[in-house]
Amino acid sequence: MRTRPLKVALLGCGVVGSEVARIMTTHADDLAARIGAPIELAGVAVRRPSKVREGIPADLITTDATALVKRGDIDVVVEVIGGIEPARSLITTAFEHGASVVSANKALLAQDGAALHAEAQENGKDLYYEAAVAGAIPLIRPLRESLAGDKINRVMGIVNGTTNFILDKMDSTGAGYQEALDEATALGYAEADPTADVEGFDAAAKAAILAGIAFHTRVRLDDVYREGMSEVTSADFASAKEMGCTIKLLAICERAADGGSVTARVHPAMIPLSHPLASVRGAYNAVFVESDAAGQLMFYGPGAGGSPTASAVLGDLVAVCRNKLSGATGPGDSAYAQLPVSPMGDVVTRYHISLDVADKPGVLAQVATVFAEHGVSIDTVRQQGKDGEASLVVVTHRASDASLNGTVESLRNLDTVRGVASIMRVEGE
Amino acid sequence: MRTRPLKVALLGCGVVGSEVARIMTTHADDLAARIGAPIELAGVAVRRPSKVREGIPADLITTDATALVKRGDIDVVVEVIGGIEPARSLITTAFEHGASVVSANKALLAQDGAALHAEAQENGKDLYYEAAVAGAIPLIRPLRESLAGDKINRVMGIVNGTTNFILDKMDSTGAGYQEALDEATALGYAEADPTADVEGFDAAAKAAILAGIAFHTRVRLDDVYREGMSEVTSADFASAKEMGCTIKLLAICERAADGGSVTARVHPAMIPLSHPLASVRGAYNAVFVESDAAGQLMFYGPGAGGSPTASAVLGDLVAVCRNKLSGATGPGDSAYAQLPVSPMGDVVTRYHISLDVADKPGVLAQVATVFAEHGVSIDTVRQQGKDGEASLVVVTHRASDASLNGTVESLRNLDTVRGVASIMRVEGE
Known part of the structure; x- marks a missing residue:
């Protein structure tokens, strides 16, 4: 084994960073044996140097992250700051000064992954980011x-633990969205401002990264259709149950049937209880993958948290250090396929639509005609009367999102349709 | 991209081999883009050259596998023959003549993995074998x-699809073992001689491989305790249901609580229906992993079949070809921890024991005394009378296998115990 240590600079020392530093110390011998050389924490860049950081020698702490990555003797930079800047500039500087990078930064990778990969390649360095998607679950590798x-x-995956906790709570207890969100906040699963989670921004960033890797195609964050889950109601769960389904916030990346294009989207959807993703409870994540030869695979585990994320960071750190020792780099960006990313209107799936209608003869015929005019085939209809009003629940066969939207617009124009109570996609069949 | 192709020799052209050859042809462009160079099927060694093999040029077919791996221009040898010899000698010869090796051979890896890894390392070559455990499920990487x-x-995993199919059938239909096995045979899930599957030999080989990788320790096939599932009865499933459990054939590799030793075992066990492994149906496989930082992970997918196994082989082929191009080798064998492998008697788990006893006062006290004398603590007892006879179902707290065996031996010596109807371990809590 090589005795001269590889030097690691840590950018950020919050929940994840402090756990990375801790494991680097407590598991030093194991990591050295697995890498083939010891690794040494050479510096830790933080914003608040006065905070006590157990187990990290004070002389390693600096507020000058740029100077740290410019030192020239750093082998690997671990970036766990998050956000776009200064993370982006620091990673670029790291590559230019001889370091490979391990990052847990999904927002940055989703937005600037292509440029960062290009910089890594120009400089003959590695850029690894297993921790950016679904925490500790080995997924990118x-x-x-x-x-x-x-x-x-x-x-197709559940890639946000906060929203899965909320939806699972609504499903299992009958709680409404706000009540379940409040509990998630009280337990620390949701942040004070839960927008990034509940409106699907976090999941959309992960969808962009996953689609890019799965289809060897550049998928930008803007390419991902996004719909949050804050409008899912107890009534939606009741409808789902009647269909033998539950509701999950899903990130779905698909190759079109003709293979010529791809789509990426995030939205709540009903899935059958028999689907492996339906039984993913609490804040757990899981990603279901379908491929030509392997068939159906699923990867399951904790999607967030300091320790799980640190596990993913350290797995990457070991790989990048091994590459460094052997003078090679790992598989980098792969976008050779360059498939076009189609808009949401081209997505083909099934729909569950609840309509409030007048309770009189001929309404069902009118509604059915509208579906037919838009080429949307109906699978089942359930009609329920109540005090002169009635509700119609329509489940469609597979249709394009554009056709469905056209259908709904026409339905709203019918006198006999008082309102469209809910529209939800049905996945996983 | 390099234009000179990397040359691949295929040893064996059965269900898996022919699928590997097919995908190499149909997906040639994708594979070239992912590797950075085209790959070329340079020769296919078979036993029966007269058999028609669609899509494989006749001039590539040979019966002289040794001459093929000795050619000297082969970059990667794909071994999908199975069994110990001639696979073992061919792999050794391949290393000596400049080739890296991708193998799907669990029996060989479990028996001779250490020696083969050493040969690969001496020759600066790769030995990859993702397909050897749980088919297409990415697990070894x-x-x-x-x-x-x-x-x-x-x-802890379900690593044999045949036995999972049989147990799932028994659970869902109430069928007996023989009836479920017959159906598995008729559907092609079980071989004419099902011994390797139902007696746990196949799962034990996988357990040895998994334990070795998980614990960075040499685990030989002989180190794995093995108990088949051919004696599991409908009555066992009924008992499991009463406990909110089902029965699975599990491969379990554990680090002892003090961290100083490891164990590996294969046997049928009850697991709670709430455990992620309980819902693995049919011939699917899944492996549940618990680690310090990542927590609980699960990997799920098809554990066998031509296409899934070919997917795993091709993933390895791409990695080995990339390594070849960059002049590096991947992470090889890692047995630095050298932890001792403890015998089955040291394994600590829970037990479900059914006893046929005389239906008279004092029997329960006698039985309970025997458990206490052996230091096995009882969790629950259920007593059921029938015509002067009674049955006692005892579920223990965690105890060592040695203590449990001692307890059972003493129970058999009690006059009031007519027989020990069944003993089954309870896992997953």
Whole structure:
């Protein structure tokens, strides 16, 4: 084994960073044996140097992150600051000064992944980011490497633990959205401002990263259709139950049937209770992958938290250090396929639509005609009367999102349709 | 991209081999883009050259596998023959003549993995074998690489599809073992001689491989305790249901609580229906991993079949070809921890024991005394009378296998105990 240590600079020392530093110390011998050389924490860049950080020598702490990555003797920079700047500039500077980078930064990777990969490659360095998607669940490495000889057709996952906690709570207790959110906040699963989670921004960033890797295609954050889950109601769960389904916030990346394009989207959807994703409870994450040869795979585990995220960071750190010692780099960005990303209107799936209608003869015929005019085929209709009003629940066969939107617009124009109570996609069949 | 192709020799052209050859042809462009160079099927060694093999040029077919791996221009040998010899000698010869090896051979890896890894390392070559455990499920790469910065404490999996199909059938239909086995045979899930599957030999080989990787320790096939599932009865499933459990054939690799030793075992066990492994149906496989930092992870997918296994082989082929191009080798064998493998008697778990006893006062007290004398603490007892006879169902707290065996031996010597109807371990809590 090489005795001269590889030097690691840590940018950020919050929940994840402090856990990375702790494991680097407590598991030093194991990490050295697995890498083939010891690793040494050479510096830790923080914003608040006065905060006591147990187990980290005070002389390693600095507020000058740029000077740290410019030192020139750093082998690997671990970026766990999050956000776009200064993380982006620091990573670029790291590459230019001889370091490879391990990052847990999904927002940055989703927005600037292509440029960062190009910079890594120009400088002959590695950029690894297993922790950016679904915490500790090994996902990027399996998709990029284990399935490298296969053709992935669909990646469908629960990639946000906060929203899964809320939806699971609504499903199991009958709680409304606000009540479940409040509990998530009280337990620390949701942040004070939960927008990034509940409106699907976090999941959309992960969808962009996953779609890019799965389809060897550049998928930008703007390419991802996004719909949050803050409008899911107890009534939606009741409807889902009647169909033998539950509701999950899903990130779905699909190759079109003709193989010529891809789509990426995030929205709440009903899935059958028999689907492996339906039984993913609490704040857990899971990603279901369908490929030509391997068939159906699922990867399950904790999607967030200091320790799980640190586990993913350290797995990458070991790999990047090994690459460094052997003078090689790992599999980098792969966007050779350059498939176009289609808009949401082209997505084909099934829909569950609840309508409030007048309770009189001929309404069902009118409604059915509208669906037919838009080429949307109906699978089942359930009609329920109540005090002169009635509700119609329509479940469609597979149709494009554009056709469905056209249908709904026409339905709203019918005198006999008082309102469209809810529209939800049905996935996983 | 390099234009000179990398040359691949295929040893074996059965269900898996022919699928590997097919995908190499149909997905040639994708594979070339992912590797950075085209790959070329340079030769296919078979036993029966007269058999028609669609899509494989006749001039590539040979019966002389040794001459093929000795050619000297082969970059990667894909071994999908199975069994110990001639696979073992061919792999050794391949290393000596400049080729890296991708194998799907669990029996060989479990028996001779250490020696083969040593040969690969001496020759500066790769030995990859993702397909040897749980078919297409990415497992070896996640354990070896993604979790390289973590400490794995337990690997517990359903790693044999045939037995899971049989047990699932017994659970869902109430069928007996023989009836379920017959159906598995008729559907092609079980071989004419099902011994390797139902007696747990196949799962034991996988357990040895998984334990070795998870604990960075040499675990030989002989170190794995093995108990098949051919004696599981409908009555056992009824007992399991009463406990809110089902029965699975599990491969369990554990680090002892003090961290100083490991165990590996294969046996049928009750697991709670709420455990993620309980809902793994049909011939699917899944492996549940518990580690210090990442927490609980699960990997799920098809555990066998031509296409899934070919997917795993091709993922390895891409990785090995990439390594070849960059002049590096991937992470090889890692047995630095050298932990001792403890015998089955040291394993600590819970037990479900059914006893046929005389239906008279004082029997329960006698039985309870025997448990106490052996230091086995009882969790619950259920007593049921029938025609002067009674049955006692005892579920214990955690105890060592040695203590439990001692207890059962003493119970058999009690006059009031007519027989021990069944003993089954309870896992997953």
